[in-house]
Amino acid sequence: MTDTASPNLDRLTARGRAFLGTRHAIMAGAMSWVSERNLVSAISNAGGFGVIACGAMSPELLQGEIAATKAMTQKPFGVNLITMHPQLMDLIGVCRAQGVTHVVLAGGVPPGPAIAAIKEFAKVVAFAPNFAFARKLLRSGADALVIEGSEAGGHIGPVSLAVLAQEILPALPDATIFAAGGLGRGSGIAAMLEMGASGVQLGTRFAASAESIAHPNFKKMFIRAAARDAVASVQFDPRLPVIPVRALKNAGTEAFMEKQREVAGRLERGEVELAVAQLDIEHYWAGALRRAVIDGDVENGSVMAGQSVGMVSSEESVQTIIDELVTEAEAVLTSRAPASAA
Numbered sequence: 300m301t302d303t304a305s306p307n308l309d310r311l312t313a314r315g316r317a318f319l320g321t322r323h324a325i326m327a328g329a330m331s332w333v334s335e336r337n338l339v340s341a342i343s344n345a346g347g348f349g350v351i352a353c354g355a356m357s358p359e360l361l362q363g364e365i366a367a368t369k370a371m372t373q374k375p376f377g378v379n380l381i382t383m384h385p386q387l388m389d390l391i392g393v394c395r396a397q398g399v400t401h402v403v404l405a406g407g408v409p410p411g412p413a414i415a416a417i418k419e420f421a422k423v424v425a426f427a428p429n430f431a432f433a434r435k436l437l438r439s440g441a442d443a444l445v446i447e448g449s450e451a452g453g454h455i456g457p458v459s460l461a462v463l464a465q466e467i468l469p470a471l472p473d474a475t476i477f478a479a480g481g482l483g484r485g486s487g488i489a490a491m492l493e494m495g496a497s498g499v500q501l502g503t504r505f506a507a508s509a510e511s512i513a514h515p516n517f518k519k520m521f522i523r524a525a526a527r528d529a530v531a532s533v534q535f536d537p538r539l540p541v542i543p544v545r546a547l548k549n550a551g552t553e554a555f556m557e558k559q560r561e562v563a564g565r566l567e568r569g570e571v572e573l574a575v576a577q578l579d580i581e582h583y584w585a586g587a588l589r590r591a592v593i594d595g596d597v598e599n600g601s602v603m604a605g606q607s608v609g610m611v612s613s614e615e616s617v618q619t620i621i622d623e624l625v626t627e628a629e630a631v632l633t634s635r636a637p638a639s640a641a
Protein backbone atom coordinates (compact mmCIF):
# COMPACT_ATOMS: atom_id res chain seq x y z
CA MET A 300 0.00 0.00 0.00
CA THR A 301 1.25 3.45 -0.93
CA ASP A 302 1.37 5.81 2.04
CA THR A 303 2.70 9.29 1.57
CA ALA A 304 2.62 11.77 4.45
CA SER A 305 -0.51 13.92 4.55
CA PRO A 306 -0.31 15.87 7.84
CA ASN A 307 -2.95 18.51 7.02
CA LEU A 308 -5.43 15.93 5.83
CA ASP A 309 -4.70 13.67 8.81
CA ARG A 310 -5.33 16.53 11.25
CA LEU A 311 -8.77 17.25 9.79
CA THR A 312 -9.73 13.58 9.53
CA ALA A 313 -8.46 12.41 12.94
CA ARG A 314 -11.96 11.81 14.28
CA GLY A 315 -13.19 10.09 11.13
CA ARG A 316 -10.13 7.82 10.92
CA ALA A 317 -10.45 6.84 14.59
CA PHE A 318 -14.13 6.06 14.09
CA LEU A 319 -13.51 3.86 11.06
CA GLY A 320 -10.20 2.42 12.22
CA THR A 321 -8.63 3.17 8.83
CA ARG A 322 -5.63 5.01 7.35
CA HIS A 323 -7.92 7.42 5.47
CA ALA A 324 -11.36 8.78 6.33
CA ILE A 325 -12.68 7.79 2.90
CA MET A 326 -15.71 5.52 2.86
CA ALA A 327 -16.79 3.79 -0.34
CA GLY A 328 -20.56 4.07 -0.15
CA ALA A 329 -22.42 0.78 -0.51
CA MET A 330 -23.68 0.22 -4.06
CA SER A 331 -26.14 -2.62 -4.66
CA TRP A 332 -24.65 -5.39 -6.88
CA VAL A 333 -21.33 -3.47 -7.03
CA SER A 334 -20.17 -3.38 -3.41
CA GLU A 335 -19.38 -7.06 -2.88
CA ARG A 336 -16.30 -8.89 -1.58
CA ASN A 337 -13.90 -7.81 -4.37
CA LEU A 338 -14.51 -4.05 -4.29
CA VAL A 339 -15.05 -3.88 -0.52
CA SER A 340 -11.82 -5.71 0.33
CA ALA A 341 -9.86 -3.69 -2.25
CA ILE A 342 -11.05 -0.41 -0.73
CA SER A 343 -10.19 -1.51 2.79
CA ASN A 344 -6.82 -2.92 1.74
CA ALA A 345 -6.05 0.45 0.07
CA GLY A 346 -6.59 2.31 3.36
CA GLY A 347 -10.22 3.34 2.83
CA PHE A 348 -13.38 1.88 4.32
CA GLY A 349 -15.35 -0.56 2.15
CA VAL A 350 -19.03 -1.19 2.82
CA ILE A 351 -20.91 -4.31 1.66
CA ALA A 352 -24.29 -3.51 0.07
CA CYS A 353 -26.76 -6.01 1.47
CA GLY A 354 -29.63 -4.70 -0.68
CA ALA A 355 -32.25 -7.42 -1.00
CA MET A 356 -29.86 -10.27 -0.02
CA SER A 357 -31.17 -13.04 2.24
CA PRO A 358 -29.48 -13.52 5.64
CA GLU A 359 -27.69 -16.61 4.23
CA LEU A 360 -26.29 -14.68 1.27
CA LEU A 361 -25.15 -11.82 3.50
CA GLN A 362 -23.44 -14.27 5.84
CA GLY A 363 -21.50 -15.72 2.89
CA GLU A 364 -20.54 -12.27 1.57
CA ILE A 365 -19.21 -11.09 4.93
CA ALA A 366 -17.22 -14.30 5.45
CA ALA A 367 -15.74 -14.03 1.93
CA THR A 368 -14.80 -10.38 2.47
CA LYS A 369 -13.10 -11.22 5.77
CA ALA A 370 -11.03 -13.80 3.92
CA MET A 371 -9.82 -11.07 1.53
CA THR A 372 -8.95 -8.31 4.03
CA GLN A 373 -7.77 -7.96 7.61
CA LYS A 374 -8.80 -4.28 7.56
CA PRO A 375 -12.08 -2.81 8.86
CA PHE A 376 -15.15 -2.72 6.63
CA GLY A 377 -18.87 -2.16 7.17
CA VAL A 378 -22.23 -3.56 6.10
CA ASN A 379 -25.06 -1.44 4.67
CA LEU A 380 -28.58 -2.65 5.51
CA ILE A 381 -31.78 -1.25 3.98
CA THR A 382 -34.22 -0.53 6.84
CA MET A 383 -37.28 -1.67 4.84
CA HIS A 384 -35.82 -5.18 4.32
CA PRO A 385 -38.44 -7.58 5.76
CA GLN A 386 -35.72 -9.58 7.57
CA LEU A 387 -33.81 -6.59 8.97
CA MET A 388 -33.46 -8.06 12.48
CA ASP A 389 -32.18 -11.38 11.07
CA LEU A 390 -29.62 -9.50 8.98
CA ILE A 391 -28.49 -7.66 12.11
CA GLY A 392 -28.13 -11.08 13.78
CA VAL A 393 -25.87 -12.20 10.92
CA CYS A 394 -23.71 -9.07 11.35
CA ARG A 395 -23.41 -9.81 15.06
CA ALA A 396 -22.46 -13.45 14.52
CA GLN A 397 -19.87 -12.42 11.92
CA GLY A 398 -18.29 -9.81 14.20
CA VAL A 399 -19.14 -6.85 11.95
CA THR A 400 -17.83 -3.62 13.53
CA HIS A 401 -19.86 -0.96 11.63
CA VAL A 402 -23.43 -1.15 10.33
CA VAL A 403 -24.77 1.55 7.99
CA LEU A 404 -28.56 1.89 8.01
CA ALA A 405 -30.01 3.26 4.75
CA GLY A 406 -33.36 3.63 3.02
CA GLY A 407 -35.59 5.44 5.48
CA VAL A 408 -35.99 6.15 9.18
CA PRO A 409 -33.94 3.59 11.14
CA PRO A 410 -36.20 1.78 13.62
CA GLY A 411 -35.25 2.22 17.33
CA PRO A 412 -35.04 -1.55 18.03
CA ALA A 413 -32.65 -1.98 15.08
CA ILE A 414 -30.34 0.77 16.38
CA ALA A 415 -30.44 -0.71 19.90
CA ALA A 416 -29.71 -4.23 18.62
CA ILE A 417 -26.72 -3.07 16.54
CA LYS A 418 -25.27 -0.95 19.34
CA GLU A 419 -24.78 -4.10 21.42
CA PHE A 420 -21.95 -5.18 19.11
CA ALA A 421 -21.14 -2.48 16.50
CA LYS A 422 -21.14 1.20 15.61
CA VAL A 423 -24.24 2.58 13.90
CA VAL A 424 -24.01 4.93 10.92
CA ALA A 425 -27.20 6.57 9.59
CA PHE A 426 -28.15 8.97 6.78
CA ALA A 427 -29.31 12.46 7.82
CA PRO A 428 -31.36 14.38 5.21
CA ASN A 429 -31.59 17.61 7.28
CA PHE A 430 -30.46 19.20 10.55
CA ALA A 431 -33.51 18.27 12.68
CA PHE A 432 -33.23 14.66 11.59
CA ALA A 433 -29.47 14.64 12.17
CA ARG A 434 -29.96 15.73 15.78
CA LYS A 435 -32.73 13.17 16.27
CA LEU A 436 -30.56 10.35 14.90
CA LEU A 437 -27.71 11.24 17.24
CA ARG A 438 -30.14 11.30 20.19
CA SER A 439 -31.50 7.89 19.11
CA GLY A 440 -28.00 6.44 19.33
CA ALA A 441 -26.44 6.81 15.87
CA ASP A 442 -22.64 6.95 16.35
CA ALA A 443 -21.98 8.73 13.06
CA LEU A 444 -23.93 10.30 10.22
CA VAL A 445 -23.66 10.49 6.46
CA ILE A 446 -25.01 13.64 4.84
CA GLU A 447 -25.63 12.77 1.20
CA GLY A 448 -26.41 15.50 -1.31
CA SER A 449 -28.71 15.14 -4.29
CA GLU A 450 -25.64 15.10 -6.57
CA ALA A 451 -25.11 11.46 -5.54
CA GLY A 452 -25.87 8.33 -7.55
CA GLY A 453 -28.68 5.93 -6.65
CA HIS A 454 -31.60 6.91 -4.40
CA ILE A 455 -31.30 10.56 -3.48
CA GLY A 456 -32.77 13.25 -1.26
CA PRO A 457 -33.87 16.66 -2.54
CA VAL A 458 -31.05 18.85 -1.15
CA SER A 459 -27.52 19.39 -2.49
CA LEU A 460 -24.42 18.64 -0.41
CA ALA A 461 -23.40 22.32 -0.54
CA VAL A 462 -26.57 23.21 1.38
CA LEU A 463 -26.62 20.18 3.73
CA ALA A 464 -23.00 20.85 4.69
CA GLN A 465 -23.70 24.47 5.62
CA GLU A 466 -26.86 23.56 7.49
CA ILE A 467 -25.54 20.59 9.45
CA LEU A 468 -21.74 20.64 9.87
CA PRO A 469 -21.29 23.88 11.86
CA ALA A 470 -24.36 23.11 14.00
CA LEU A 471 -23.04 19.72 15.14
CA PRO A 472 -19.30 20.32 15.70
CA ASP A 473 -18.90 17.32 18.04
CA ALA A 474 -20.57 14.76 15.78
CA THR A 475 -18.77 12.37 13.44
CA ILE A 476 -20.17 13.25 10.02
CA PHE A 477 -19.19 11.97 6.58
CA ALA A 478 -20.05 14.10 3.53
CA ALA A 479 -21.26 12.38 0.35
CA GLY A 480 -22.59 13.24 -3.09
CA GLY A 481 -20.74 14.71 -6.03
CA LEU A 482 -17.26 14.32 -4.56
CA GLY A 483 -14.78 13.22 -7.19
CA ARG A 484 -11.57 15.14 -6.50
CA GLY A 485 -9.37 15.90 -3.52
CA SER A 486 -10.33 19.57 -3.70
CA GLY A 487 -13.97 18.69 -2.96
CA ILE A 488 -12.90 16.46 -0.08
CA ALA A 489 -10.68 19.22 1.36
CA ALA A 490 -13.58 21.69 1.20
CA MET A 491 -15.90 19.37 3.14
CA LEU A 492 -13.26 18.72 5.80
CA GLU A 493 -12.61 22.43 6.19
CA MET A 494 -16.34 22.93 6.74
CA GLY A 495 -16.24 20.41 9.60
CA ALA A 496 -16.82 16.96 8.11
CA SER A 497 -14.83 14.15 9.74
CA GLY A 498 -14.51 12.28 6.46
CA VAL A 499 -16.18 11.62 3.13
CA GLN A 500 -18.11 8.93 1.27
CA LEU A 501 -17.76 8.34 -2.48
CA GLY A 502 -19.59 5.88 -4.69
CA THR A 503 -19.45 6.77 -8.36
CA ARG A 504 -15.65 7.00 -8.67
CA PHE A 505 -15.24 3.50 -7.21
CA ALA A 506 -18.03 1.90 -9.28
CA ALA A 507 -15.87 2.02 -12.41
CA SER A 508 -12.61 0.98 -10.70
CA ALA A 509 -10.59 -2.01 -11.87
CA GLU A 510 -11.66 -4.10 -8.87
CA SER A 511 -15.37 -3.39 -9.37
CA ILE A 512 -17.18 -6.44 -10.79
CA ALA A 513 -19.49 -4.17 -12.80
CA HIS A 514 -19.84 -5.24 -16.47
CA PRO A 515 -17.39 -3.57 -18.92
CA ASN A 516 -20.38 -1.86 -20.63
CA PHE A 517 -21.33 -0.25 -17.31
CA LYS A 518 -17.78 1.03 -16.76
CA LYS A 519 -17.50 2.28 -20.36
CA MET A 520 -20.67 4.31 -19.95
CA PHE A 521 -19.25 5.88 -16.77
CA ILE A 522 -16.01 6.81 -18.54
CA ARG A 523 -17.88 8.47 -21.44
CA ALA A 524 -20.53 10.31 -19.40
CA ALA A 525 -20.57 13.95 -18.33
CA ALA A 526 -22.10 15.30 -15.10
CA ARG A 527 -25.26 16.42 -16.92
CA ASP A 528 -25.96 12.88 -18.14
CA ALA A 529 -26.63 11.71 -14.56
CA VAL A 530 -30.25 12.74 -14.14
CA ALA A 531 -32.77 12.27 -11.32
CA SER A 532 -35.89 10.24 -12.10
CA VAL A 533 -39.16 12.14 -12.34
CA GLN A 534 -42.28 11.30 -10.33
CA PHE A 535 -45.14 10.50 -12.70
CA ASP A 536 -48.15 10.63 -10.36
CA PRO A 537 -48.46 12.75 -7.17
CA ARG A 538 -50.49 9.94 -5.58
CA LEU A 539 -47.55 7.55 -5.94
CA PRO A 540 -44.60 9.18 -4.14
CA VAL A 541 -41.34 7.55 -5.26
CA ILE A 542 -37.83 8.29 -4.05
CA PRO A 543 -35.89 9.83 -6.95
CA VAL A 544 -32.99 7.83 -8.35
CA ARG A 545 -30.03 9.42 -10.15
CA ALA A 546 -28.82 7.40 -13.14
CA LEU A 547 -27.37 7.92 -16.61
CA LYS A 548 -30.02 8.79 -19.20
CA ASN A 549 -31.01 5.83 -21.43
CA ALA A 550 -34.05 3.88 -22.63
CA GLY A 551 -34.43 2.58 -19.05
CA THR A 552 -35.18 6.16 -17.93
CA GLU A 553 -38.26 6.10 -20.19
CA ALA A 554 -39.18 2.58 -19.09
CA PHE A 555 -39.35 3.80 -15.50
CA MET A 556 -42.04 6.34 -16.46
CA GLU A 557 -43.99 3.48 -18.03
CA LYS A 558 -43.52 1.38 -14.89
CA GLN A 559 -44.86 4.20 -12.72
CA ARG A 560 -47.84 4.63 -15.05
CA GLU A 561 -48.64 0.93 -14.69
CA VAL A 562 -48.28 0.87 -10.88
CA ALA A 563 -50.22 4.15 -10.48
CA GLY A 564 -53.03 2.60 -12.55
CA ARG A 565 -53.21 -0.43 -10.26
CA LEU A 566 -53.20 1.89 -7.24
CA GLU A 567 -56.05 3.94 -8.67
CA ARG A 568 -58.11 0.85 -9.41
CA GLY A 569 -57.64 -0.24 -5.77
CA GLU A 570 -55.73 -3.37 -6.80
CA VAL A 571 -52.76 -2.58 -4.51
CA GLU A 572 -52.07 -0.64 -1.29
CA LEU A 573 -49.70 2.35 -1.46
CA ALA A 574 -46.96 0.58 0.54
CA VAL A 575 -47.09 -2.44 -1.79
CA ALA A 576 -47.00 -0.14 -4.82
CA GLN A 577 -43.92 1.62 -3.46
CA LEU A 578 -42.19 -1.70 -2.73
CA ASP A 579 -42.95 -2.76 -6.30
CA ILE A 580 -41.10 0.35 -7.51
CA GLU A 581 -38.12 -0.48 -5.28
CA HIS A 582 -37.99 -4.05 -6.63
CA TYR A 583 -38.08 -2.59 -10.13
CA TRP A 584 -34.96 -0.53 -9.38
CA ALA A 585 -33.09 -3.49 -7.90
CA GLY A 586 -33.83 -5.54 -11.04
CA ALA A 587 -32.95 -2.70 -13.41
CA LEU A 588 -29.64 -2.04 -11.62
CA ARG A 589 -28.73 -5.73 -11.78
CA ARG A 590 -29.48 -5.75 -15.49
CA ALA A 591 -26.98 -2.93 -16.08
CA VAL A 592 -24.27 -3.88 -13.54
CA ILE A 593 -24.23 -7.66 -13.97
CA ASP A 594 -25.76 -8.33 -17.42
CA GLY A 595 -24.24 -5.24 -19.06
CA ASP A 596 -27.57 -4.09 -20.56
CA VAL A 597 -26.83 -0.39 -20.15
CA GLU A 598 -29.59 0.63 -22.57
CA ASN A 599 -32.56 -0.85 -20.73
CA GLY A 600 -31.12 -1.32 -17.25
CA SER A 601 -30.49 1.38 -14.65
CA VAL A 602 -26.97 2.82 -14.80
CA MET A 603 -27.10 4.54 -11.42
CA ALA A 604 -24.40 7.22 -11.22
CA GLY A 605 -23.78 10.50 -9.45
CA GLN A 606 -22.94 13.80 -11.11
CA SER A 607 -19.31 13.08 -10.21
CA VAL A 608 -19.39 10.60 -13.12
CA GLY A 609 -17.87 13.37 -15.25
CA MET A 610 -14.73 12.97 -13.13
CA VAL A 611 -14.35 9.29 -14.06
CA SER A 612 -11.97 9.26 -17.02
CA SER A 613 -10.52 5.75 -17.04
CA GLU A 614 -10.68 2.40 -15.28
CA GLU A 615 -8.19 2.81 -12.43
CA SER A 616 -7.31 0.63 -9.47
CA VAL A 617 -8.87 1.50 -6.14
CA GLN A 618 -5.38 2.18 -4.76
CA THR A 619 -4.69 4.69 -7.56
CA ILE A 620 -8.00 6.46 -6.94
CA ILE A 621 -7.47 6.71 -3.18
CA ASP A 622 -3.84 7.84 -3.54
CA GLU A 623 -4.87 10.49 -6.05
CA LEU A 624 -7.69 11.80 -3.83
CA VAL A 625 -5.38 11.96 -0.81
CA THR A 626 -2.56 13.67 -2.72
CA GLU A 627 -4.94 16.25 -4.22
CA ALA A 628 -6.64 16.99 -0.90
CA GLU A 629 -3.32 17.36 0.93
CA ALA A 630 -1.98 19.68 -1.79
CA VAL A 631 -5.02 21.95 -1.51
CA LEU A 632 -4.82 22.05 2.29
CA THR A 633 -1.06 22.67 2.25
CA SER A 634 -1.43 25.55 -0.19
CA ARG A 635 -3.75 27.26 2.27
CA ALA A 636 -1.86 26.45 5.48
CA PRO A 637 0.58 29.02 6.96
CA ALA A 638 4.18 28.10 6.04
CA SER A 639 5.04 27.14 9.64
CA ALA A 640 2.11 24.73 9.88
CA ALA A 641 2.70 23.06 6.51
Ligand SMILES: Cc1cc2nc3c(=O)[nH]c(=O)nc-3n(C[C@H](O)[C@H](O)[C@H](O)COP(=O)(O)O)c2cc1C
Nearest residue numbers: 328329330331405451452453480481501502503605
Ligand atom coordinates in the same frame (compact mmCIF):
# COMPACT_ATOMS: atom_id res chain seq x y z
C1 LIG B 1 -24.64 2.26 -8.68
C2 LIG B 1 -24.97 2.83 -7.30
C3 LIG B 1 -25.68 2.04 -6.40
C4 LIG B 1 -25.95 2.52 -5.11
N1 LIG B 1 -26.59 1.69 -4.20
C5 LIG B 1 -26.74 2.09 -2.91
C6 LIG B 1 -27.29 1.21 -1.92
O1 LIG B 1 -27.62 0.06 -2.21
N2 LIG B 1 -27.39 1.66 -0.64
C7 LIG B 1 -26.99 2.94 -0.28
O2 LIG B 1 -27.11 3.29 0.90
N3 LIG B 1 -26.47 3.79 -1.20
C8 LIG B 1 -26.32 3.40 -2.48
N4 LIG B 1 -25.72 4.25 -3.39
C9 LIG B 1 -25.16 5.55 -2.92
C10 LIG B 1 -23.67 5.40 -2.53
O3 LIG B 1 -23.52 4.58 -1.40
C11 LIG B 1 -22.99 6.75 -2.21
O4 LIG B 1 -23.55 7.35 -1.06
C12 LIG B 1 -23.08 7.73 -3.38
O5 LIG B 1 -22.70 7.07 -4.55
C13 LIG B 1 -22.19 8.94 -3.10
O6 LIG B 1 -22.28 9.89 -4.13
P1 LIG B 1 -21.35 9.86 -5.46
O7 LIG B 1 -21.93 8.79 -6.32
O8 LIG B 1 -21.53 11.21 -6.04
O9 LIG B 1 -19.95 9.56 -5.03
C14 LIG B 1 -25.50 3.81 -4.71
C15 LIG B 1 -24.78 4.59 -5.64
C16 LIG B 1 -24.52 4.13 -6.92
C17 LIG B 1 -23.73 4.98 -7.88
